[in-house]
Amino acid sequence: MQKSFSLIQTVAISGVFSAVSCWYGFMFGRESARKELGGLIEDLRRGGSDSGCPPHS
Numbered sequence: 001m002q003k004s005f006s007l008i009q010t011v012a013i014s015g016v017f018s019a020v021s022c023w024y025g026f027m028f029g030r031e032s033a034r035k036e037l038g039g040l041i042e043d044l045r046r047g048g049s050d051s052g053c054p055p056h057s
Contacts, residue, residue: 005013
């Protein structure tokens with residue numbers, strides 16, 4: 001028995017796949033950017049403490 005999809009079903013399936021792929025890409029990119037900025041902030045903090053300036057109290 002051969003099952004075939006109609007054009008509307010094919011477009012709907014590809015739309016759902018595209019939306020899920022876009023969402024995963026957005027979330028992965030956001031997490032990657034957060035990690036990169038976190039590392040940059042830590043580097044700046046370490047660089048600031050190594051410069052000999054007293055910490056603010």
